[in-house]
Amino acid sequence: MLVVMHRQATAADIERVVAVIRAQGLTPHVLPGATRTAIGMTGNTAAIDPALFEGLPGVVEAIRVTRPFKLASREMKPDDTVISLPQGTIGPKTFTVIAGPCSVENETMLFRTAAFLQEQGIRFLRAGAYKPRTSPYAFQGLGREGLRILERARERFGLAIVTELLDTEEADAVAAVADIIQIGARNMQNFALLRRVGRCSQPVLLKRGLCATLEEWLMAAEYVLSEGNYQVILCERGVRTFSDHSRNTLDLSVIPPAKAWSHLPVLVDPSHGTGRRAYVPPMALAALAAGADGLLIEIHPEPDKALSDGPQSLDFAAFEQLLHQLRRLAPIFHRTL
């Protein structure tokens, strides 16, 4: 149920609706919009009677939300969510490029990458201190030492840091450094972790699971939102199919329905999505054309020496050329980059 308020509804009107929701044993969610406020509610197992709200002062209407996800749904919040950071916004008017190496390997390579990004006008740096690896014997990231390197990169270059959290036990350590906390595809339904980042103050970048439906993905977002963190960024990174031509099947076709069903911004990760650097630029351009709000891209000063994901990382020259093309394309889609 979503209670839509008049444009002129007062704080007292809103407070009255909130009280009625609480009296039903439900949790109210006040959702301020561009022109009016709406109040969602969660916690109900059965349908709520709209009549409870429709006579109250300041209420325009009470709408049944038909999707199983509530706070993530566009029915409940018709306006696009915009994520604002000092380094820039993520939303419908911008095209945000987040780039960096798969993992923090050492300070030298990270600073070299950060300096390059700064030079290119890119203000979001991605790099993993903790790496989820299929094999227990593979390089698992530098851990706390990696976080410290990220922190120094942030101070020195002023970039926003996007880094992955793998485990609730590391939540405080990661939250102390990250400007955006990434939840990886394998953890998309790690519900304890989702609830934990729902209590963080940073935006959460939520990657789509390897075989997650759009509904499941938005339900995972709902776990974060329902804890009170309304800043969720979706990120498509390829799904698993029978395909032989790439590491995963990058599903650009999910972008329009994700935008239709939800108000959350959608990024695309063509590096994991394709697994081959040659296919990254065309998929990056296509993501922009398909309606994505930005990209997550792996770059490396020397891809052939990368400790992980080298074959899908762009070198600096290829990234620069891609940026050039993206900047030509963005205005056609009314976005700045």
Next chain:
Amino acid sequence: MLVVMHRQATAADIERVVAVIRAQGLTPHVLPGATRTAIGMTGNTAAIDPALFEGLPGVVEAIRVTRPFKLASREMKPDDTVISLPQGTIGPKTFTVIAGPCSVENETMLFRTAAFLQEQGIRFLRAGAYKPRTSPYAFQGLGREGLRILERARERFGLAIVTELLDTEEADAVAAVADIIQIGARNMQNFALLRRVGRCSQPVLLKRGLCATLEEWLMAAEYVLSEGNYQVILCERGVRTFSDHSRNTLDLSVIPPAKAWSHLPVLVDPSHGTGRRAYVPPMALAALAAGADGLLIEIHPEPDKALSDGPQSLDFAAFEQLLHQLRRLAPIFHRTL
């Protein structure tokens, strides 16, 4: 094995190589390129000795082709294949839009659509006289009567006709009308049908099967090519996954590897790929950005009254708006439309 000839190789040099290939019990394929001729061969079950060719006059080198598909591979023919019809070309410099209704329903609606396309500067009309339907009780198309209507549309509006062939028995009837013969996804491995269109003089538009790998798709193309019809156009139309957000999963990520592995042009059908008209325009624009050579799009004067595929058909206004966007985008990718 591919025998690459000198730029100055004579007809006699080429003939000599052809004779050596025949003497091995193999089939030679003379492949003229922009700057030089190459001669492929098929029919071998074991590896051929390059020494058979490397001493011959006019021969530069003999190259082992490592892919299981030969004539479809870019190793064998590095130059992009360009399909030329009086109405336009399909290849790397153009972006070809083929539009029309799912099926020929009657002359009135087809002529109305054809007139609209002509007015919009679109010169390729798609429409099915024979429809492959999951149910034997569903509308199967007008058959021969549909072909006659297509023929009249072609005469009156000068459009190139793209229409599907379902069965070897109808091959002559369809070939008498079609400018491009379409093979549908369900028939991608109907090998008798592939061989049959391999003996037609028209280009063949080969849709990707619902769960075909790229290699299987190119092997299907190889069936057509190996019969001597070198004019094959690939068309991605969505694959089957677990997805809940669309009818099929339109796999734009296959475009860059298809272009890397093969020299054949690649079109995209976002109508079948998404199954929902609202998602067709963003996917169409993304296809162009991803490197496709054109589109196959379903339009209908009154989509809500369509006998088949109404929910995925654009009306004329939506199509016109999409065309406008495509025409803004095409020059950035060095294509004309």
Next chain:
Amino acid sequence: MLVVMHRQATAADIERVVAVIRAQGLTPHVLPGATRTAIGMTGNTAAIDPALFEGLPGVVEAIRVTRPFKLASREMKPDDTVISLPQGTIGPKTFTVIAGPCSVENETMLFRTAAFLQEQGIRFLRAGAYKPRTSPYAFQGLGREGLRILERARERFGLAIVTELLDTEEADAVAAVADIIQIGARNMQNFALLRRVGRCSQPVLLKRGLCATLEEWLMAAEYVLSEGNYQVILCERGVRTFSDHSRNTLDLSVIPPAKAWSHLPVLVDPSHGTGRRAYVPPMALAALAAGADGLLIEIHPEPDKALSDGPQSLDFAAFEQLLHQLRRLAPIFHRTL
């Protein structure tokens, strides 16, 4: 719509219902059951009014059939379909083993296999004269010569011949030899071919397509049934998934719903389903336990020399041992073998 007749309904009662169906422009299908006759109808695009039938003499009730497949549905025919041949029956009381090489390679190996089967008490021989191959350059089967060898094997050993038809043009030639005509997975939605075998007098063994849903598979069966050939045998042979452990994913889980939705017998092909001979026996036993009515199994006198599918063929000793286990298991499931 299904019109269920009284047990004592007369031929005239039945004829009257048939006439009413025809008068609606529909096609009647008289379906005699163990205790009563029912009359199905196909060809309607809208719902039929049950009142048309419910007052007629001999009519018990008129039932709406809710599945899109009609003649294949258990709603329309509650009794299991039993296929009867001189060599045995295929249905709920038997467990039918159909075995043989992937392709007819020559008379010697086929006769050797046939003699072995005869000795083992197996009375159904499978072998392909026409082989659907991904590559146009691979061995395509002996064709007409293969059919002649099959014919001689049938005369000499008295075995029922199960062989694949690839193309409508070869229908008469194959029908002249086959006791059961096989339609392969790649042709499951080759609707012209399905209609053609719907007009043959032999039972049709219809393999499930590589990514066919159960509904699509039964709709393909419906194409055959709707032409008047009610003897369709379903055959599960593995579907395509992301799996790394076998050639296809043999979907035994489709057996119980196939039995629930339809009255048609269901066989399982563990050879194509797994692609590895070591996995064939456990899957064969599991198929019996899951409710299948029989098996289609590839055997070869010398699997390592097979022209196709060697790695998934059992040798004679392994097949004999599997038969021994199946014969111990069958009585527990109230089947004879």
Next chain:
Amino acid sequence: MLVVMHRQATAADIERVVAVIRAQGLTPHVLPGATRTAIGMTGNTAAIDPALFEGLPGVVEAIRVTRPFKLASREMKPDDTVISLPQGTIGPKTFTVIAGPCSVENETMLFRTAAFLQEQGIRFLRAGAYKPRTSPYAFQGLGREGLRILERARERFGLAIVTELLDTEEADAVAAVADIIQIGARNMQNFALLRRVGRCSQPVLLKRGLCATLEEWLMAAEYVLSEGNYQVILCERGVRTFSDHSRNTLDLSVIPPAKAWSHLPVLVDPSHGTGRRAYVPPMALAALAAGADGLLIEIHPEPDKALSDGPQSLDFAAFEQLLHQLRRLAPIFHRTL
């Protein structure tokens, strides 16, 4: 690398090999077998020279392990792993049935179920105190209160308790009650959780992820094994495909390769695998025939009133009948139940 010792090798011989492994900076794993001891090692990024070990006293040979998983591989440990609990063993000679409700709903229903199982001779009770739910608004289990109910059921009925751990933070609480700790499909690649249960003393039941390959599943097992917990039980529970006939696609075909690649026991969960109670018994019987070591089955005193997974739960009568069939079948496969 696996160092295989003589049957008569002494403790000192073994200690010497362990020391050499440690001297290389690697971790030794002493693996006692039925007739001889072998010593595996993990931690190497490059190949190890067999010559390091082959001259040492008591060493038969040093073998390269070719699979990416080591401790989970049958190369490294040819004998089947047998899990022993006071209530019974899980391994090649038994067929272990683990049954119970999806979730602990209250003490009454759990005790009723436990009493019934005891009466049926079943000694393993499954029930979730923590439930991973797609929606944050769905019933999430009774949590700690559920654990206390499980504890009382264990004391009173003497059953082994199998229950799921969702989060590292609850590991101590769950480990205090569980006889076998379950890791759910959604957490199959929650590596922090895998490492945590690798340090528990109980066996770990590891469900296969929704789209996990066999290699990924065994790599997840490797995470547990590499922490020193060698008691891992694999459990197939259905994978995600395009299928329309069941909730998931229960992949019985993974059993033979899982047994070939690994020495770990394999259970099957036909309840989640099919999602429909009518399909559970045939799939349970087929699992036994395919080589599984047991089942995980959902039963409920009143399935229609279940708080979760009611449609896939068997009632007591149906379960009793299934047990009867399993007990007839087990001896044929040389298993006791």
